[in-house]
Amino acid sequence: MKKLAMISTLTLAAVAATPAFAVSTDWFVGAGVGYQEDSIKGANDQNGEDVAVQLRGGAILNDHHRLMGTYSYMDKSEQNMFLASYDYLMPVAQKVNLFAGVSAGVADSEIGNESSTDFVWGGQVGAMYQINDQWSTDLTYRYLEQDYEEHQTKLENSQQLMWSVDYKF
Structure with a gap:
């Protein structure tokens, strides 16, 4: 687990250093909605959906590298999540990655x-559709390991299926 965390951190740091070498950078903001399921075991075992x-x-750097900060909220576990992400974008059609x-x-x-x-x-894995020069949408599946363990209750992992819309500026 610690090995993967170290590799993830090093990958994010290396990619974060590449903007100085980027030929083109597209900045974006967006919002999304979706479904999240938390695997909760122990004393407070509950349906985490x-x-x-x-x-x-x-x-988005050079049309193939996406760096992103995400805040998400789920009411059932009163969960606030702050993530830094890196995605490699692979074009499969003119408007689809x-x-x-x-x-x-x-x-x-x-x-x-x-x-x-x-x-x-x-x-995470998913697909992005470029609506026009400013707008895009994507469907994402994300799997996250969590370290929550309090009073004989353990939140082992979260799985998300999210649909989001982004605006490039």
Whole structure:
């Protein structure tokens, strides 16, 4: 687990250093909505399914590298999640890209009146459709490991299926 976290951090740091060499950079902001399922085991075992919303922003470098910061919220676990992500974009048609990447960050969750802020990490895959020069939309599946463990309750992982719309400026 620590090995993957170190690799993810080094990858994000290396890609973050590349804007100085970038020929083209497209900045964007966006929002999304979707479904999140948390795997919660132990004393406060519960159905961890709920709607999640997110705000995001970042940059697309040289049409193939996307760096993004994401804030998401899920009401059921009162979960606030802050993630930094890197995606590699693979064009498959004129307006369609498939992508795969890594994410790392923190999640503040409250389960059974016990709150904890913990490290989260994982990866995502999806598809992006470029509507026009300014607007794009994507569908993302993300899997995140979580370190939440409080009073015999463990939040093992989260899975998200999100639809988002972004505006490039």
